[in-house]
Amino acid sequence: RADEGEVLYYGKDVADMNAEGLRELRTRVSMVFQGGALFDSMTIGQNVGYALREHTSMGDEEIDARAVESLELVGLGPSTHAGIMEQMPAALSGGMVKRVALARSIAMRPEVILYDEPTTGLDPSNCNRIARMIRKLQAELGVTSIVVTHDMTTAWYVADRVAMLYDKAFPFVDEVEAFRQIEDPVVRDFIEGKTS
Numbered sequence: 179r180a181d182e183g184e185v186l187y188y189g190k191d192v193a194d195m196n197a198e199g200l201r202e203l204r205t206r207v208s209m210v211f212q213g214g215a216l217f218d219s220m221t222i223g224q225n226v227g228y229a230l231r232e233h234t235s236m237g238d239e240e241i242d243a244r245a246v247e248s249l250e251l252v253g254l255g256p257s258t259h260a261g262i263m264e265q266m267p268a269a270l271s272g273g274m275v276k277r278v279a280l281a282r283s284i285a286m287r288p289e290v291i292l293y294d295e296p297t298t299g300l301d302p303s304n305c306n307r308i309a310r311m312i313r314k315l316q317a318e319l320g321v322t323s324i325v326v327t328h329d330m331t332t333a334w335y336v337a338d339r340v341a342m343l344y345d346k347a348f349p350f351v352d353e354v355e356a357f358r359q360i361e362d363p364v365v366r367d368f369i370e371g372k373t374s
Contacts, residue, residue: 182346205233208283212295214275216267216282222249223263226282233286248281251318252311273304277311284315291315293325297332309335330369334358342368 185192187203195203208229216225226245230236236244245263249255254262254277267275276296283291296312297305309332316323316336327333333340340357342350342365350357350365358369367373 201233204229205286206288207290207292208286208288210276210279210283210291210293210296212298214267214279216275216278218267220267221263222265222267222270222278225267225278226285228282229286244285245281248285249278251284251315252277252281253307254278254281273300273307276300276304276308280308280311280315284319284321287319288321290322290324293323293327295327295329296325297327297329305329305332308332312336330371 179193187207190199192200192203216222217228220228223242223245226248227241230241230244234241242263246255249259249262250257254274256262267278270278280296293312296308300308312323312325313336315321323336325333325336334354337354339351339353341348342357344350344364350360350362352360357365360366
């Protein structure tokens with residue numbers, strides 16, 4: 179439940195959804211957590227296929243094929259990373275963990291992906307790689323992305339629209355180029371990384 183207000187999905191309050199409604203929601207909306215949130219006791223293949231096992235009637239072979247396809251979409255498939263499906267999360271670099279988390283989020287082919295600080299803790303090269311992947315997945319899968327980030331370089335690259343959270347509200351929402359031109363001091367300080 180939300181602390182305040184409502185969370186609506188296609189006009190339906192998420193707090194009022196029954197088990198079936200929540201199950202359907204989980205097939206349409208996925209999440210990429212800040213730290214990846216992979217299950218450390220599962221292989222990469224099991225992590226990527228987890229939601230498919232929990233929320234679909236797909237068989238093991240079909241789940242594995244979808245996991246491979248999802249890993250390929252983020253540049254980590256068996257064609258370039260032999261044995262990736264059997265590896266454990268502890269064997270991966272931070273950038274690879276983020277990409278596996280991204281593969282897991284797209285395995286269900288959701289309509290919406292929520293990203294919580296997807297580039298936090300990554301070097302500039304991996305930040306750029308993740309931003310390019312978000313854009314690529316938007317184009318190739320037709321998925322809507324909602325990205326929470328303090329990294330303005332990433333925000334400018336992945337966004338069509340930017341919303342700035344300030345004082346428990348979104349007083350500034352606009353298309354990227356228009357947002358960059360906002361003269362409000364709070365917005366300018368945030369964009370330019372200044373403190374008041």
